[in-house]
Amino acid sequence: MNDNKKRINLVVYSGITAALYVVLTMLVAPIAYGPIQCRISEILTILPAFSMGYVPGVSLGCLLANLFNPAGNLGPVDVIGGTLATVIAGIFSRILGKKNKLLAIIPPIVANGLIVGGYLPFLLVDDTSEITAAVVGISMLEVAASEAVLLIVVGIPLILLINKTSRLKSLIEKI
Numbered sequence: 001m002n003d004n005k006k007r008i009n010l011v012v013y014s015g016i017t018a019a020l021y022v023v024l025t026m027l028v029a030p031i032a033y034g035p036i037q038c039r040i041s042e043i044l045t046i047l048p049a050f051s052m053g054y055v056p057g058v059s060l061g062c063l064l065a066n067l068f069n070p071a072g073n074l075g076p077v078d079v080i081g082g083t084l085a086t087v088i089a090g091i092f093s094r095i096l097g098k099k100n101k102l103l104a105i106i107p108p109i110v111a112n113g114l115i116v117g118g119y120l121p122f123l124l125v126d127d128t129s130e131i132t133a134a135v136v137g138i139s140m141l142e143v144a145a146s147e148a149v150l151l152i153v154v155g156i157p158l159i160l161l162i163n164k165t166s167r168l169k170s171l172i173e174k175i
Contacts, residue, residue, distance in 0.1 A: 010175050017044060017060075018058075018061035020041070025040070033071055034124070036142045043150060043154050044058050045058055045108040046093070048090040049097025050162065055094065059086045062083050063082075077123060089111040093107045101163060105151040105159075109151060110144065112147045113140045113143050113145075116143050118136060120143065
């Protein structure tokens with residue numbers, strides 16, 4: 001495949017991946033932006049295990065989903081922090097995915113737990129809340145746990161399905 005075709009594939013796949021991320025996040029918007037974030041879209045974080053080309057699409061999707069937050073209450077910290085967590089997770093998912101695709105679920109769990117869980121208590125604070133190390137720790141665990149449940153229950157079977165289906169695998173690895 002020539003360089004021009006590769007670039008076109010990257011742009012197309014990134015756009016599709018970003019659009020899917022946004023749509024899947026908006027489908028569950030009421031539970032996608034709180035202290036326990038349940039984003040179906042996070043299932044797409046397994047894609048970098050198959051190709052580094054998915055990192056831009058998943059990251060752009062996260063950025064857009066955070067910009068379009070219907071509650072609008074998390075602001076630039078979430079837009080930047082959530083996107084940064086996704087970029088970091090994508091890069092490390094690719095690195096681990098080269099060794100074993102199933103390991104690719106670990107970076108999104110860790111990155112989102114530490115980064116997103118670390119700043120959410122400060123963004124969701126009200127007049128009666130006190131932010132302590134314990135509150136931040138619990139937040140990190142909640143975000144990591146919700147990410148882990150999704151990636152274990154849906155991500156692992158999806159990775160196994162992709163690996164088992166050679167046509168699907170070659171399509172996904174195209175970029």
